[in-house]
Amino acid sequence: MARKKKVEEPNNENQNLEKPPPKKTKKKTYTIEEKGIILQNIFSLNHEVFSIKELEKLVPKKSNGVINSIQLKEVLDYCINENMVTCEKCGISNVYYNFPVLQERRDHELLKNQRILLETLKQQTMELNKEHEDTVNTKEQWIMDNETLIKIKEQESNLDFEIQKLEGLLNECDTDGLQNNIKVYKTNSNIIRDNIFALIGYIKTKMNLFYLGDNEFLRHLGIMDTEIELVNEYDN
Structure with missing residues (x-):
């Protein structure tokens, strides 16, 4: 009669080992510049004037915890230094605000001044080109005023560079917006x-x-x- 083989029971020792806890997702960190933009947006959306105590209650909630009450002073100082938020003395305390309509007016004036400067530079370039042509057409004068011609070309090159910078800035500006x-x-x-x-x-x-x-x-x-x-x- 054949002898039955003993069936080995599975070893559950390894199965009872606890699984390692899942890795925690690393919390995103924000730079002072990013926090400044978040704080500026909070001011812009509310169109109100705030005291520091009001901001300590409002900002942590509105920023979803990105800016807590301890960090608020640092971010607020950054925004004031960068002209993103205005601070005014009111009695013995300060109030803070940012009205987008005022910023839009300042941006509009800056754009208008840049266009005026661009036209002035273009006019100066045309005048320098005319001077350059007159100098080249007169051989004797060109020889005598060689140093002057070099200076004129340098000025022309610098003006062309400034015009390119201003044109690039105007192209990046959303004027219609x-x-x-x-x-x-x-x-x-x-x-x-x-x-x-x-x-x-x-x-x-x-x-x-x-x-x-x-x-x-x-x-x-x-x-x-x-x-x-x-x-x-x-x-x-």
Whole structure:
């Protein structure tokens, strides 16, 4: 009679070993520049004036934890230094804001000034080319003024380089987008100005400065007359 082979039981020792825990996903880190853009966008979306205490409550939530209350001061200082956020003294404390309509106006003025500069440089280049042609056509004068010709060519080369830089900057500028944004912000500018004057009235009442006119109050805060005129300029 054949002897039955003993069936070996599977070794479950290895099966009972615990599996290693899954690796945690590495949390993304943000540079100070990226955090500055996030903070600027928070200001732009709200169109309000904030105190530091209000920002300490608002920013961690609106940034989804990217900027916590401890990091806020550092990011805020960066934005102020880069003209991304405006800080104004209000009594004994500071208030912070960023109204896109003001930034759009500054960008529009910068674009206009760059175009004027570009036209000026082109005119100067045409004049230098004319001088160069006149010098070359007169052989004797060209020989006598060889050093002057070299300087003129150097100036012409430098001007060509500056024109190329400005043309590249203008090509990168979304002029149509800027004009469309200006039209959109004009429709909201009156509301923003009303909010500004409402805030001025509130602060004057709290500080017993109601005897001051709105413009005089703004001058006491160190705001320039050109900026005051911009605030008073209602769009129809």
